[in-house]
Amino acid sequence: EPEVTQTPSHQVTQMGQEVILRCVPISNHLYFYWYRQILGQKVEFLVSFYNNEISEKSEIFDDQFSVERPDGSNFTLKIRSTKLEDSAMYFCASSATGLSGNTIYFGEGSWLTVV
Amino acid sequence: GESVGLHLPTLSVQEGDNSIINCAYSNSASDYFIWYKQESGKGPQFIIDIRSNMDKRQGQRVTVLLNKTVKHLSLQIAATQPGDSAVYFCAENNHGSGNTGKLIFGQGTTLQVKP
Numbered sequence: 669e670p671e672v673t674q675t676p677s678h679q680v681t682q683m684g685q686e687v688i689l690r691c692v693p694i695s696n697h698l699y700f701y702w703y704r705q706i707l708g709q710k711v712e713f714l715v716s717f718y719n720n721e722i723s724e725k726s727e728i729f730d731d732q733f734s735v736e737r738p739d740g741s742n743f744t745l746k747i748r749s750t751k752l753e754d755s756a757m758y759f760c761a762s763s764a765t766g767l768s769g770n771t772i773y774f775g776e777g778s779w780l781t782v783v
Numbered sequence: 784g785e786s787v788g789l790h791l792p793t794l795s796v797q798e799g800d801n802s803i804i805n806c807a808y809s810n811s812a813s814d815y816f817i818w819y820k821q822e823s824g825k826g827p828q829f830i831i832d833i834r835s836n837m838d839k840r841q842g843q844r845v846t847v848l849l850n851k852t853v854k855h856l857s858l859q860i861a862a863t864q865p866g867d868s869a870v871y872f873c874a875e876n877n878h879g880s881g882n883t884g885k886l887i888f889g890q891g892t893t894l895q896v897k898p
Contacts, residue, residue: 672826699884711827711872711888724885759826763884771817772884774826 670694672775674760680781681750689745689778691760700743701761701772702735704728711759717743750782795895802860804892806873811854815876817886818847818858822869830858830871860894868896 673692681687693700702714716723717735734746743762747754757777763770796802808816814835819827833840833847833856840847846859856873870893874886 701884703886710890711874711886713885713887716884765884770884771829771832772886773829774819776826777824779824 670773672760672762672773674758674775674778676778677776678779678781680783683752683782684749687747687750687754687780689747689758689760689780691743691745691775692741693743693760693762694773695741697762697764697773699723699763699765699770700735700737701763702745703759703761703774704756705759705777706756714745714758747780750780752782755780755782791892792890793893793895795897796863798863798865798896798898800863802858802863802867802894802896804858804860804871804894806856806858806889808854808856808873808875808889810875810887811851813875816847816849816856817874817876818845818856819872819874819888820867820869821872821891827872827874863894863896865896865898868894870894 672694675690700717703711704714705711713726715725715729715735720737732748736744757779759777760775761772763772794804817832818830820830821827831842831845831847833849835851838849844861848857858871860867870891872891873889876886
């Protein structure tokens with residue numbers, strides 16, 4: 669079964685450092701997403717991406733965050749200057765379309781710890 | 784504002800019993816709902832979905848019920864097994880944001896299955 673893959677599975681970084689989280693969405697999907705989950709809390713939407721541009725972003729997704737599809741397979745989330753409160757599990761997801769009712773599949777997540 | 788939530792943070796059931804996990808949502812414009820299962824340290828795993836033009840949908844051992852009158856969603860798991868132990872999230876597709884596939888998650892219910 670096709671799946672969304674993410675790397676790294678866990679990263680520890682110093683506050684103020686840049687972090688890049690990588691994702692390979694399901695191959696025939698066109699819509700890509702990043703969500704995050706702070707420990708013990710619910711999953712929160714960060715950003716959706718289609719046709720090489722951001723479709724929608726949440727309040728969490730401020731100027732410190734950026735996304736990119738550098739090639740035909742990877743989708744990345746960059747945090748320019750990490751803060752302690754950025755510590756969370758970051759999930760990449762993808763769907764075939766962005767229409768309501770289209771299943772969104774999640775990766776296993778990248779656990780980011782900022783110290 | 785819109786929100787999706789669950790009634791109980793933890794549900795403990797005996798193996799073999801049926802489980803019912805509840806969710807309340809507030810956005811009456813929502814037209815698509817999904818249940819995800821999240822095991823410890825993993826990403827949300829799609830279980831079952833339902834569109835707002837339906838009130839019931841069945842899968843393998845799972846049934847989702849939608850009551851739009853009271854804005855209530857439930858997940859029923861038949862003959863609960865130890866492997867069903869996880870956190871269950873309901874999610875709402877935010878149709879109001881357009882075709883972006885943005886999901887709004889509830890807080891989650893932890894299902895504990897006792898052998």
